[in-house]
Amino acid sequence: MTLWLMAGLLFTPLAWAVLTLLLDFSKGRVVTWLGILVQVLVSLGLWAAVASDGGFLYLLGGWQAPLGIELRVDGLAVTFVLLTALVAAACGWHASIYLDPGKPWHRYFWPLFWFLWAGLNAVWLGGDLFNLYVGLELISLAAVGLVALGGQADALRAAIRYLMAALLGSLAYLLGVALIYGQFGTLSLAGVTELINSGDVQSGLTFPLILMLLGLALKTALFPMHGWLPPAHGIAKSPVSALLSALVVKASFYIAARLWLDLGGDLGGYALAQLIGVLGSLAVIWGSWLAFRQAKLKQVVAYSSVAQIGYLFLLFPLTWGVTDAISQQAQQGITLQVVSHALAKAAMFLAAGNLIMSVGSNRVDALAGVSRFLPFSLFSFGLAGVSLMGLPPTGGFAAKWLLLQASLASGQWWWLGVLLAGGLLSAAYVFRVYRASFIEATDTDQFYHPSRSLEVIPMILALMSLGLGLVAEPVLSVMSLPFEGASQ
Amino acid sequence: MTLSVLMPVFALMTSLLASVVLFALPEKGHRLRTIINLAAAILKIALVGVMIWGVAQGREYEAAFTMVPGVEFVLRADALSMLFAGLSALLWLLTTIYAVGYLEDSPNRSRFFGFFSLCVASTMGIALAGNLFTFFLFYEMLTLSTYPLVVHRGTTKALRAGRNYIIYTLTGGAVLLFAIAWLHGLVGDLRFQEGGYFSDIDPSMQGPLTIIFVLMIVGLGVKAALVPFHGWLPQAMVAPAPVSALLHAVAVVKAGAFGIIRVVFEIYGLEAAKDMGLLAGLSVVAAFTIIYGSTRALYQVDLKRRLAFSTVSQVSYIVLGLCLFGPVGVAGGLVHLVHQGIMKITLFFCAGNYAETLGVHRIDELDGAGKRMPGTSVAFTLGAFGMIGAPPLAGFITKWTMGSGALAVGMDWVVAVLVISSLLNAAYFLPILHRLWFAEQCEPWPHERRWGRLETSAWLLWPPLITAALMLVAGLIANLPFSPLSWAELIVAREVAL
Numbered sequence: 002m003t004l005w006l007m008a009g010l011l012f013t014p015l016a017w018a019v020l021t022l023l024l025d026f027s028k029g030r031v032v033t034w035l036g037i038l039v040q041v042l043v044s045l046g047l048w049a050a051v052a053s054d055g056g057f058l059y060l061l062g063g064w065q066a067p068l069g070i071e072l073r074v075d076g077l078a079v080t081f082v083l084l085t086a087l088v089a090a091a092c093g094w095h096a097s098i099y100l101d102p103g104k105p106w107h108r109y110f111w112p113l114f115w116f117l118w119a120g121l122n123a124v125w126l127g128g129d130l131f132n133l134y135v136g137l138e139l140i141s142l143a144a145v146g147l148v149a150l151g152g153q154a155d156a157l158r159a160a161i162r163y164l165m166a167a168l169l170g171s172l173a174y175l176l177g178v179a180l181i182y183g184q185f186g187t188l189s190l191a192g193v194t195e196l197i198n199s200g201d202v203q204s205g206l207t208f209p210l211i212l213m214l215l216g217l218a219l220k221t222a223l224f225p226m227h228g229w230l231p232p233a234h235g236i237a238k239s240p241v242s243a244l245l246s247a248l249v250v251k252a253s254f255y256i257a258a259r260l261w262l263d264l265g266g267d268l269g270g271y272a273l274a275q276l277i278g279v280l281g282s283l284a285v286i287w288g289s290w291l292a293f294r295q296a297k298l299k300q301v302v303a304y305s306s307v308a309q310i311g312y313l314f315l316l317f318p319l320t321w322g323v324t325d326a327i328s329q330q331a332q333q334g335i336t337l338q339v340v341s342h343a344l345a346k347a348a349m350f351l352a353a354g355n356l357i358m359s360v361g362s363n364r365v366d367a368l369a370g371v372s373r374f375l376p377f378s379l380f381s382f383g384l385a386g387v388s389l390m391g392l393p394p395t396g397g398f399a400a401k402w403l404l405l406q407a408s409l410a411s412g413q414w415w416w417l418g419v420l421l422a423g424g425l426l427s428a429a430y431v432f433r434v435y436r437a438s439f440i441e442a443t444d445t446d447q448f449y450h451p452s453r454s455l456e457v458i459p460m461i462l463a464l465m466s467l468g469l470g471l472v473a474e475p476v477l478s479v480m481s482l483p484f485e486g487a488s489q
Numbered sequence: 490m491t492l493s494v495l496m497p498v499f500a501l502m503t504s505l506l507a508s509v510v511l512f513a514l515p516e517k518g519h520r521l522r523t524i525i526n527l528a529a530a531i532l533k534i535a536l537v538g539v540m541i542w543g544v545a546q547g548r549e550y551e552a553a554f555t556m557v558p559g560v561e562f563v564l565r566a567d568a569l570s571m572l573f574a575g576l577s578a579l580l581w582l583l584t585t586i587y588a589v590g591y592l593e594d595s596p597n598r599s600r601f602f603g604f605f606s607l608c609v610a611s612t613m614g615i616a617l618a619g620n621l622f623t624f625f626l627f628y629e630m631l632t633l634s635t636y637p638l639v640v641h642r643g644t645t646k647a648l649r650a651g652r653n654y655i656i657y658t659l660t661g662g663a664v665l666l667f668a669i670a671w672l673h674g675l676v677g678d679l680r681f682q683e684g685g686y687f688s689d690i691d692p693s694m695q696g697p698l699t700i701i702f703v704l705m706i707v708g709l710g711v712k713a714a715l716v717p718f719h720g721w722l723p724q725a726m727v728a729p730a731p732v733s734a735l736l737h738a739v740a741v742v743k744a745g746a747f748g749i750i751r752v753v754f755e756i757y758g759l760e761a762a763k764d765m766g767l768l769a770g771l772s773v774v775a776a777f778t779i780i781y782g783s784t785r786a787l788y789q790v791d792l793k794r795r796l797a798f799s800t801v802s803q804v805s806y807i808v809l810g811l812c813l814f815g816p817v818g819v820a821g822g823l824v825h826l827v828h829q830g831i832m833k834i835t836l837f838f839c840a841g842n843y844a845e846t847l848g849v850h851r852i853d854e855l856d857g858a859g860k861r862m863p864g865t866s867v868a869f870t871l872g873a874f875g876m877i878g879a880p881p882l883a884g885f886i887t888k889w890t891m892g893s894g895a896l897a898v899g900m901d902w903v904v905a906v907l908v909i910s911s912l913l914n915a916a917y918f919l920p921i922l923h924r925l926w927f928a929e930q931c932e933p934w935p936h937e938r939r940w941g942r943l944e945t946s947a948w949l950l951w952p953p954l955i956t957a958a959l960m961l962v963a964g965l966i967a968n969l970p971f972s973p974l975s976w977a978e979l980i981v982a983r984e985v986a987l
Contacts, residue, residue, distance in 0.1 A: 330558075333558065372597075372600065372637075372643075373596060373597055373600075376512075376599070376600060380512070387633060390659075392629045392630075392632075392633065392662075393625065393626035393629050393630065394556075394626050394630075398626075399556070399557045402557055402560070402670065403557060403558075405666075405667075405670040406559070406670060406673065406674055409670065409671060409674035410674060417667060417670075421663045421666065421667055422663075424659075424663060425659055425660060425663055428655070428659050432636075432652070432655055435636070435637075436640070436648055436651070436652065439637070439640045439643050439648060439651075440643050440648065441596075441642075441643035441644075470556070470557075471556060471562070473556060473557045473558075474554075474555045474556060474557060474558060477557075477558060
């Protein structure tokens with residue numbers, strides 16, 4: 002049963018991608034709605050299955066690694082599968098109303114959207130290093146295509162820059178994979194871990210790990226390799242920006258985290274872990290500062306992603322050389338941060354898209370009077386902002402709390418400063434937007450009012466991000482479920 | 490059984506749901522909005538009333554669930570939380586009535602009342618929070634829900650005040666979070682408990698616990714406007730009068746003071762806090778704030794700013810009361826939580842009436858206002874005398890109880906602080922009263938409005954009259970059961986464990 006669900010999650014999006022390639026925008030839209038429904042139901046099914054029976058490891062087609070395709074699902078993977086389903090459903094729904102069917106190139110949105118979804122699921126569920134690479138490439142190419150859909154010259158330029166960074170990252174990763182394969186003769190993550198645990202670790206393996214992490218960090222836009230992200234996320238159509246910030250950057254981070262948790266303990270070291278943590282901290286500070294300085298609304302949101310991604314990299318120092326309990330706490334905090342940031346950032350980009358559409362300008366200053374005449378979209382933006390600031394009761398706060406506790410328990414108190422200062426800095430750029438919206442500029446409503454559905458979608462996402470903090474305990478209990486064992 | 494779980498949840502939900510409904514209402518639905526507002530406020534008073542009765546009988550109300558691994562979300566009604574919840578429920582109703590009148594014909598009412606309800610929900614949560622984590626949750630929610638109220642007017646001045654407010658309070662919040670997280674890391678999840686937890690601690694813990702205490706006082710002191718963290722408060726005066734009234738009487742400054750009470754009584758324990766030498770430092774800060782606030786108030790020419798500095802001073806009475814370390818003195822501090830709320834809200838209502846009806850903002854424009862607005866001016870006069878501490882008003886009860894408490898434990902210098910502060914209070918309130926009643930009006934009112942035969946709109950007139958009467962009653966019946974003073978004594982007997 003679980004296997005069928007997993008196969009469905011991989012092959013439905015691929016089938017839909019091919020199908021929508023043949024259709025125009027409007028027909029593709031109808032077909033997509035159906036596909037979204039199927040995907041959400043299957044994802045929920047898989048989540049329920051894992052929640053009741055625990056995780057599984059499958060060797061697809063009965064082939065052993067390295068040749069076979071290895072699928073694995075545990076609490077973490079299924080949480081990301083469900084998150085992807087929710088965010089992608091919201092973005093797809095939003096895009097189906099937001100995108101102008103009159104522009105001929107918009108029909109390519111649907112196939113790209115489905116390829117992206119297939120790639121994401123392949124990454125969450127993949128168990129061997131090569132298939133993870135395939136998933137990652139699928140995601141990158143689809144994402145670059147989506148950015149280019151913006152249509153203008155700027156969008157193309159940003160897309161090309163993004164493509165270069167993505168390819169370079171993939172190359173570094175692939176090189177690391179090849180070195181690992183040369184050493185161990187297997188591509189299965191579980192297999193490599195087993196070989197390392199059996200005792201014959203050979204020196205020189207740290208290099209491939211660093212190479213892979215470097216490539217993945219570039220794809221995740223870790224400071225100082227973040228330069229490609231703000232132009233790409235800022236210029237893309239809002240539903241695309243939402244998908245990119247919420248999900249795409251998380252895929253490469255997910256692989257990096259899996260690598261680190263499986264191999265980092267043996268192949269990594271204190272200095273490497275701390276270095277990654279420091280880069281993450283600098284991303285928090287620098288990204289927030291740049292977000293504060295941006296004149297354009299979507300650039301504020303895009304730079305905020307650079308900052309929020311920085312927190313994720315605290316996973317590395319907080320899980321290296323600490324007790325299992327602390328490591329568990331840190332993993333829970335980071336996962337919660339991934340989920341709450343994905344929901345909040347998707348909500349924020351979609352709300353920002355609505356606001357820009359309403360005021361007819363991309364500038365933060367142009368928001369004067371919005372609080373009076375367009376309260377709904379502003380409210381969604383605001384609620385998402387609360388989660389980004391890490392204020393209670395949001396998921397962002399629960400994540401921050403767990404990370405604070407993990408930092409204290411592991412004696413790495415210096416991350417506390419980053420966590421607290423990061424919250425204040427994000428408040429600075431979020432409140433700058435609120436402030437602009439509270440200015441009373443005009444007495445008459447001169448704004449374009451987007452349709453109700455467009456306004457409701459970001460609100461739903463923002464409320465989910467808010468509510469996540471209240472139900473963090475049950476969500477985390479599923480998230481922490483390990484693999485139960487292997488079966489064919 | 491189930492009712493005892495549901496009561497605190499209902500009390501919180503009334504204003505939370507009201508807020509959601511109010512946001513959803515169209516801007517034009519004024520009548521419906523007023524009905525929902527008042528219905529929710531009355532329902533809440535009823536719920537809190539039932540809980541107060543139950544708590545007096547020794548019943549327990551508690552709802553809890555695990556929120557994040559290792560941390561619980563706890564709502565609980567005990568005697569102390571009822572003191573604050575009762576005040577907040579009562580003043581919410583009156584302030585709502587006042588705000589309906591005050592904001593008549595102004596834009597953005599849907600937004601205003603939505604956030605207003607959210608703000609009251611936060612104070613309710615602060616009152617009912619059963620552990621530090623839950624307290625912090627609502628403490629930050631209060632910050633967020635008051636920001637839109639402070640910047641409501643959308644003017645440059647309002648936006649600047651809002652920015653300062655948010656910088657102060659969010660930084661304070663971050664400091665508080667740091668302290669709470671650290672304490673949690675040291676000793677785990679602590680529910681508020683009578684007598685606190687640290688009565689016999691390891692000497693090695695003394696260092697970290699002292700630092701945590703200081704950090705907590707800083708974090709809470711920002712909202713309680715302890716000097717030097719009071720800078721945001723006088724600026725926040727640009728907010729509409731009902732907001733200032735609520736901010737000063739119940740919501741923000743009281744949240745800080747209430748948090749300090751919880752930390753001193755029910756986390757550290759009064760005895761332990763004193764033995765660690767923490768209260769001595771706190772009492773000096775509080776005494777300095779009392780004198781400093783009153784002195785600065787003397788020099789203000791704007792009525793609301795003078796009242797704001799008066800708040801800075803008065804809230805620290807509560808903090809100073811805690812440091813008195815005897816049953817009488819502590820009760821004096823606790824009862825001031827309620828007394829100051831009633832008195833200060835009266836004064837702000839009146840200040841708002843002068844501004845709305847006559848367009849008067851500065852004290853020197855008030856000449857002869859007593860004749861034009863006798864009802865408002867009587868309420869103002871009672872409030873001012875209450876602040877000065879004239880018997881038999883509520884403020885007198887506070888000062889008398891605190892003074893005798895201080896003498897009982899040999900802290901005579903506190904009496905001197907009380908006397909100096911009262912003299913300063915008189916020095917900045919009596920000139921206003923003189924202008925109101927005895928000076929002749931020499932210029933026309935800057936911006937006068939007429940409401941039929943009453944001196945001002947009935948919505949604006951009744952709330953200050955009611956609160957002024959309450960202030961008188963609180964003083965007169967101080968010894969009867971369920972008076973604020975008796976309730977404070979009940980808290981001391983039950984929860985402080987001296």
